[in-house]
Amino acid sequence: MRPLLASVVIVAAIGAAASAQRPAARSGVPTVLATRQVIVTQERLERFTEWITAVHDHEPGEDDAALERVASWSGDELRGLWADAQFLAALMRNLKLNHFEIPQRRETVAIVYKTVLLQRMRAMACAAAGRLLSADCAAIHAADSLDDQLREFAADAAADRARSGEDNYLLRRGAILHADAEMIATLLDQAKPGLTFEALAEAGTIEYPPEPGVQFEHHDYRTPSGKIELTGSAFVDAGLPRAPFASAEARPARGELRLLSPASKWLMNSSFGNDPKILKQLGEDQAFVHPDEARARGIANGARVRIGNPTGALTLRLCVSAEVPRGVILAYKSRWTANAAGDNVNALNPGNKADLAESCAVHSINVSMVPA
Numbered sequence: 001m002r003p004l005l006a007s008v009v010i011v012a013a014i015g016a017a018a019s020a021q022r023p024a025a026r027s028g029v030p031t032v033l034a035t036r037q038v039i040v041t042q043e044r045l046e047r048f049t050e051w052i053t054a055v056h057d058h059e060p061g062e063d064d065a066a067l068e069r070v071a072s073w074s075g076d077e078l079r080g081l082w083a084d085a086q087f088l089a090a091l092m093r094n095l096k097l098n099h100f101e102i103p104q105r106r107e108t109v110a111i112v113y114k115t116v117l118l119q120r121m122r123a124m125a126c127a128a129a130g131r132l133l134s135a136d137c138a139a140i141h142a143a144d145s146l147d148d149q150l151r152e153f154a155a156d157a158a159a160d161r162a163r164s165g166e167d168n169y170l171l172r173r174g175a176i177l178h179a180d181a182e183m184i185a186t187l188l189d190q191a192k193p194g195l196t197f198e199a200l201a202e203a204g205t206i207e208y209p210p211e212p213g214v215q216f217e218h219h220d221y222r223t224p225s226g227k228i229e230l231t232g233s234a235f236v237d238a239g240l241p242r243a244p245f246a247s248a249e250a251r252p253a254r255g256e257l258r259l260l261s262p263a264s265k266w267l268m269n270s271s272f273g274n275d276p277k278i279l280k281q282l283g284e285d286q287a288f289v290h291p292d293e294a295r296a297r298g299i300a301n302g303a304r305v306r307i308g309n310p311t312g313a314l315t316l317r318l319c320v321s322a323e324v325p326r327g328v329i330l331a332y333k334s335r336w337t338a339n340a341a342g343d344n345v346n347a348l349n350p351g352n353k354a355d356l357a358e359s360c361a362v363h364s365i366n367v368s369m370v371p372a
Helices: 007-013 015-019 041-057 065-071 075-091 115-128 135-139 149-162 171-190 198-204 233-238 276-282 291-297
Strands: 034-039 100-103 109-114 255-260 287-291 304-309 312-320 329-330 365-371
Touching: 007 065, 015 100, 041 065, 041 075, 041 115, 041 171, 065 198, 075 100, 075 115, 075 171, 100 233, 109 171, 115 135, 115 149, 149 171, 171 198, 312 329
Parallel strands: 034 109, 255 329, 287 312
Antiparallel strands: 100 109, 255 365, 287 329, 304 312, 304 365
């Protein structure tokens, strides 16, 4: 994958105006440029149709099939998309246009659509503008030439136009799609410079770095002594005894439970949390307590319970298990709230830090549990 031309949708908005302009000589006399024709093929128009469908299907912020589809296109395919998007924007304002020109530094590129493809572009312009029922779009039977997905897209564009009074639904949705694609390209390049989505998709798995890194392989410890320090002034400066000591936190107040939030065996922290197969394995979000704790509160196995503290609360399905110690409630971390989960255990975390390294004190959280 490469940065995917978020400018496509920006340039498209000004395409109609730009197509009428020509570079001017210093004397003020317009320069006559040579014209090069580009004949649009059926394959290219099908790809543009696929782009509109992807724009409609893409869920903002998600690495979904629509995003992956567009992310795999080559630079030449994206340049064709850029030109077709400009022409579509021009057609949305003037459905009678029959050709399109893009002025460049040394030549003018004339984008030529055969009659049947031009009709297809006009129908898609009607859909993108949310105007399938307008007189000019009805005259060319635009709705009849569109499949169900594009008609659904047209309905959404019409609803958006009714709300906003503007016909830029496609452009805004396209900006979101390409911004998400560019973000993924950046992350891939950070993980391994030069890595593209196409290469990753083809290989499936890429080992990087080739040899695993060994932390402190050269014993370059960043301590005053240059050695591993188990005692010293850093502990004192943090308000701790000079050397480690055995300690234990006080048990939760009467009626409260200590919240433990380990990783689920089906997740790697939060990775894969939106994969349908993983979601099926995860099932409903649950809280696990010892039978004695459930019995003391009069709550049966399978009941809905509300877990809360001064920071927040969430509702989970109770699972009674003797494998959980008394005084503890266990709820797995890393559920995606984007999957209609509402909240996850993060809602209960006040953000307190551990002593020396200031890690998150996630296992020092106490909660109450009551029937939901």
